[in-house]
Amino acid sequence: MTRAVDPEGRAERFIALEEHEATHDRLVWGMRQHRDQAVAAVPEWEELRELASQIKEHTLTHLDQYLEQFEQNATKLGTQVHWARDAEEHNAVVYDVLHGHGVKSLIKSKSMLQEECGLTPYLQRRGIEVTESDLGERIQQLSNEPPSHIVVPAIHKLRSDVAELFAKELGTDPKNSDPHYLTESMRNNARPRFLKADAGMTGANFAVAETGGFVVCTNEGNADIGASVPPLHIASIGIEKLVPRVRDLAVFIRMLSRSALGAPITQYTSHFHGPRRGGELHVVLVDNKRSERLGSPDFWHVLKCIRCGACMNTCPVYRRGGGLSYGATYSGPIGVILDPGFDLRKYRELPFHSSLCGSCTEVCPVKIDISEQIYTWRRVVIGNGLLTITKRVGMTALGTTLAHPTLFHAAESLGETTLKILPRAVLYNPLNPWGKHREMPTVPRQTFRHWYLENRRKL
Amino acid sequence: MNVGLFVPCYIDAFFPEVGIATLELLEKLGCSVAYPVDQTCCGQPMANSGCQDDAAGAEAHFVDCFKDFDTVVGPSASCVNHVRYNLDAIDQTPATRKVRTITRELIEFLHDDLKVTAFPWATFQHKVGLHNSCSAVRKLGHVRPSELVYQPHFSKTEDLLKHVQGVELIEIDRPDDCCGFGGSFCVTDEAVSAKMGYDRVQDFHRHGAEYIASADMSCLLHLKGVIDRLKLPMKVIHLAQIFNGGPL
Amino acid sequence: MSAREDILTAVRRNVPRPAIPLPDVPSLFPLNQGKREGVLASFRKQLEVMGGKSFEVADATAARVKITELFPAAKVVCSAVPEVPGTRRIKDVRNPHDLNDVEVGVIRSHLGVAEAGAVWLTQEDLVVNALGVLSQHLVVLLDPAVIVATMHDAYQRISLAASPYGLFMAGPSATGDIEGVIIHGAQGARSLTVLLVANHA
Numbered sequence: 001m002t003r004a005v006d007p008e009g010r011a012e013r014f015i016a017l018e019e020h021e022a023t024h025d026r027l028v029w030g031m032r033q034h035r036d037q038a039v040a041a042v043p044e045w046e047e048l049r050e051l052a053s054q055i056k057e058h059t060l061t062h063l064d065q066y067l068e069q070f071e072q073n074a075t076k077l078g079t080q081v082h083w084a085r086d087a088e089e090h091n092a093v094v095y096d097v098l099h100g101h102g103v104k105s106l107i108k109s110k111s112m113l114q115e116e117c118g119l120t121p122y123l124q125r126r127g128i129e130v131t132e133s134d135l136g137e138r139i140q141q142l143s144n145e146p147p148s149h150i151v152v153p154a155i156h157k158l159r160s161d162v163a164e165l166f167a168k169e170l171g172t173d174p175k176n177s178d179p180h181y182l183t184e185s186m187r188n189n190a191r192p193r194f195l196k197a198d199a200g201m202t203g204a205n206f207a208v209a210e211t212g213g214f215v216v217c218t219n220e221g222n223a224d225i226g227a228s229v230p231p232l233h234i235a236s237i238g239i240e241k242l243v244p245r246v247r248d249l250a251v252f253i254r255m256l257s258r259s260a261l262g263a264p265i266t267q268y269t270s271h272f273h274g275p276r277r278g279g280e281l282h283v284v285l286v287d288n289k290r291s292e293r294l295g296s297p298d299f300w301h302v303l304k305c306i307r308c309g310a311c312m313n314t315c316p317v318y319r320r321g322g323g324l325s326y327g328a329t330y331s332g333p334i335g336v337i338l339d340p341g342f343d344l345r346k347y348r349e350l351p352f353h354s355s356l357c358g359s360c361t362e363v364c365p366v367k368i369d370i371s372e373q374i375y376t377w378r379r380v381v382i383g384n385g386l387l388t389i390t391k392r393v394g395m396t397a398l399g400t401t402l403a404h405p406t407l408f409h410a411a412e413s414l415g416e417t418t419l420k421i422l423p424r425a426v427l428y429n430p431l432n433p434w435g436k437h438r439e440m441p442t443v444p445r446q447t448f449r450h451w452y453l454e455n456r457r458k459l
Numbered sequence: 460m461n462v463g464l465f466v467p468c469y470i471d472a473f474f475p476e477v478g479i480a481t482l483e484l485l486e487k488l489g490c491s492v493a494y495p496v497d498q499t500c501c502g503q504p505m506a507n508s509g510c511q512d513d514a515a516g517a518e519a520h521f522v523d524c525f526k527d528f529d530t531v532v533g534p535s536a537s538c539v540n541h542v543r544y545n546l547d548a549i550d551q552t553p554a555t556r557k558v559r560t561i562t563r564e565l566i567e568f569l570h571d572d573l574k575v576t577a578f579p580w581a582t583f584q585h586k587v588g589l590h591n592s593c594s595a596v597r598k599l600g601h602v603r604p605s606e607l608v609y610q611p612h613f614s615k616t617e618d619l620l621k622h623v624q625g626v627e628l629i630e631i632d633r634p635d636d637c638c639g640f641g642g643s644f645c646v647t648d649e650a651v652s653a654k655m656g657y658d659r660v661q662d663f664h665r666h667g668a669e670y671i672a673s674a675d676m677s678c679l680l681h682l683k684g685v686i687d688r689l690k691l692p693m694k695v696i697h698l699a700q701i702f703n704g705g706p707l
Numbered sequence: 708m709s710a711r712e713d714i715l716t717a718v719r720r721n722v723p724r725p726a727i728p729l730p731d732v733p734s735l736f737p738l739n740q741g742k743r744e745g746v747l748a749s750f751r752k753q754l755e756v757m758g759g760k761s762f763e764v765a766d767a768t769a770a771r772v773k774i775t776e777l778f779p780a781a782k783v784v785c786s787a788v789p790e791v792p793g794t795r796r797i798k799d800v801r802n803p804h805d806l807n808d809v810e811v812g813v814i815r816s817h818l819g820v821a822e823a824g825a826v827w828l829t830q831e832d833l834v835v836n837a838l839g840v841l842s843q844h845l846v847v848l849l850d851p852a853v854i855v856a857t858m859h860d861a862y863q864r865i866s867l868a869a870s871p872y873g874l875f876m877a878g879p880s881a882t883g884d885i886e887g888v889i890i891h892g893a894q895g896a897r898s899l900t901v902l903l904v905a906n907h908a
Contacts, residue, residue: 008649008650011648011650012651015651015654016650021654036605039609316636316637320651321650351509352648353651354644355639355640355652356507356644357593357637358597359597359604359606359635359637361597362597362604362607375507375545379511382508383509383511395510396513398505399502399513399514399516399517400513402516403519403520404499404516404520405499405520408468408500412472415472416472433646433647433649434645434649437653437656437688438684438685438687439688441473442473444473444475446475447475448478449466449471452482452496453496456482457496
């Protein structure tokens with residue numbers, strides 16, 4: 001029985017690190033503000049959202065056709081197309097290609113899908129050296145932690161944390177936490193690894209069926225180095241990444257970085273159509289539960305996601321508790337609706353790690369009803385009998401009390417009496433979570449109902 | 460207009476003054492108001508936790524209490540949101556469908572239905588920080604959500620407050636960042652909930668609010684808990700109380 | 708059953724119904740509605756926001772002079788632009804690894820996008836793709852006449868499948884991974900300078 005992730009406990013521990021939490025909330029809200037500024041400058045934004053949503057819905061409702069069209073066109077260009085049903089198969093296929101080319105060291109750019117499949121430990125166990133080239137991902141790799149944010153994987157760390165880490169792993173000056181110095185150190189450390197690498201791997205933001213090519217968006221240009229220096233390039237592509245035509249691609253490219261960081265596009269928007277001069281190109285089309293989600297009337301819209309991270313930037317729970325509190329590949333609101341689909345038992349608490357504020361739904365560029373799906377996942381968790389026994393008993397008792405006037409009134413009296421007579425030391429005890437950081441409400445002289453009966457109705 | 464008064468369970472128990480203010484206000488505005496004395500709860504606490512089976516009893520009872528009215532008005536955006544959009548733990552009988560359609564939240568009732576243009580009996584000479592709950596902003600459409608920056612600003616609550624003499628509305632840094640109440644979330648995710656509450660309270664405090672006003676007492680219950688713990692010089696008040704002529 | 712067959716079968720079985728039609732994507736969106744700037748001015752402003760610089764120069768000779776002025780100490784200037792020779796011609800380079808010592812890379816772009824402040828570079832422009840990312844600094848020649856307004860316009864102009872590699876480059880390499888502080892020169896070019904000069908080639 002898989003042990004359930006406890007997001008509330010993890011969040012509590014992050015919040016206890018006052019400087020970390022305050023910095024995290026400020027920076028991540030800053031990304032939300034940048035998004036607002038960028039979006040405000042595009043008067044047709046709502047029209048683009050509607051288009052983006054419909055293009056994705058169309059693609060998903062015709063997904064088999066577009067997959068076949070993509071494969072056909074990619075193959076014509078000289079790309080070698082592989083298919084993988086699940087994470088294990090993806091890793092095996094990738095290893096097969098690497099091993100077949102005698103690859104000893106690999107450099108990769110950011111791919112949530114590869115993270116999802118656990119590719120790096122799989123390859124490392126089989127003797128292949130793997131280096132993350134994205135700065136944030138490399139920081140996380142060196143820390144032995146998963147990324148905490150889709151776009152800025154180490155945003156939960158302070159510069160002093162990175163300075164300490166780099167001093168240990170790269171031999172930099174532990175007292176120098178200037179981000180310029182640290183980034184330059186990483187640049188100089190990574191460059192030889194790019195040159196040494198036998199292969200480069202990327203993910204893909206979009207795969208275009210009409211042309212058989214795919215697009216990778218980065219700010220560092222690390223995907224481009226990985227694709228242009230080593231002779232072998234492998235891209236892992238989730239089957240939901242398809243878009244029909246180049247014309248459709250334009251819509252998403254305009255929305256991705258504005259939603260993520262508030263820039264009109266990323267510094268590098270790279271398009272790959274067949275192997276480069278002197279190189280070889282492989283793509284692995286991965287299912288890993290995506291076709292299953294497609295068949296879920298409540299949840300298939302999650303497949304529209306373009307991995308912009310806008311939802312986590314706006315999420316008040318994510319900003320306070322941090323991305324590592326979700327204990328999964330995907331964090332934030334999108335994580336809450338994706339992860340239980342991978343493992344319901346392990347991630348049964350995630351749908352409750354939300355105040356249902358609904359902000360995520362409003363910022364999503366492809367109009368995924370994220371907040372509504374979170375609400376529905378709660379019903380799925382309960383329906384599968386996975387609520388902890390204390391919460392279950394509590395809810396049933398509450399439900400019974402609130403269904404019956406006599407019980408309700410009795411509970412009100414009891415509650416009020418208790419609140420009135422219990423001494424502070426007893427009332428504010430560890431079993432009373434409300435009282436940890438808040439005062440209990442004061443008890444009124446009488447309930448509304450009593451006032452009404454006394455003043456407005458003759459008994 | 461004949462109105463059935465819906466007094467949410469926690470208002471009945473802890474904030475009767477809000478129920479009283481709502482009743483008196485509606486009567487001042489010419490409504491004939493009846494209060495079903497046996498009402499309990501709309502079912503939201505259980506439903507929001509995904510416990511449909513446990514919500515069914517309360518939901519059925521709610522329909523029973525209100526099915527014979529033409530209009531139902533309640534001073535709680537989150538509860539009305541639940542009734543309107545999520546009252547589905549029970550069969551969708553004609554009575555259920557009727558109750559889901561006729562239940563109005565107080566602000567939208569005043570602004571859209573009664574089209575109130577004056578509260579001549581009301582003065583409130585204070586600096587007021589307006590807290591619009593997430594239900595009010597993103598579900599019931601009281602105000603433009605801050606995410607939709609490309610749409611023109613509108614606010615039903617501000618429109619109504621303009622008719623109360625003396626109110627000075629202050630602006631805060633994050634107009635609609637969630638306060639952290641979230642129903643049972645406030646105890647199940649206590650650390651996050653409390654931090655959200657602290658941040659929200661500090662935003663109002665930093666900008667000089669004397670009162671935090673809202674159409675949702677559940678948010679205010681949580682924020683008041685934080686204010687009292689921090690011993691800050693701020694009070695909370697429901698908009699019904701302001702429109703009715705000040706706190707009791 | 709192969710993975711391919713299994714996946715396509717599962718997808719066919721699960722595609723949601725009703726099917727949604729493909730919407731018509733308009734060709735034209737106005738750029739920066741309400742602002743009266745021309746496309747060139749928009750491009751230059753956005754390029755600057757993205758961390759790049761631009762200069763107007765009269766011709767290829769002026770471009771050579773400008774490059775020397777900007778990078779007086781550069782010993783290895785590798786050019787893919789015939790009329791701006793540099794110290795090494797890209798056509799003499801066989802292996803991408805041989806570009807590791809390039810201080811300044813010079814390339815001509817044939818398309819600019821104003822809304823993004825981006826230049827379009829293909830394998831044909833770069834000759835060796837790594838020139839665009841291993842060079843410490845980049846100088847890109849761009850004819851102002853080939854700057855279009857939006858990404859929609861850009862994608863309509865290019866023939867995407869015609870080149871194995873095509874890159875919209877908007878400014879230098881950047882990261883904000885450490886406490887959100889923007890650093891230029893994360894992995895790729897430390898700087899991007901666009902020289903706006905007519906293309907008479």
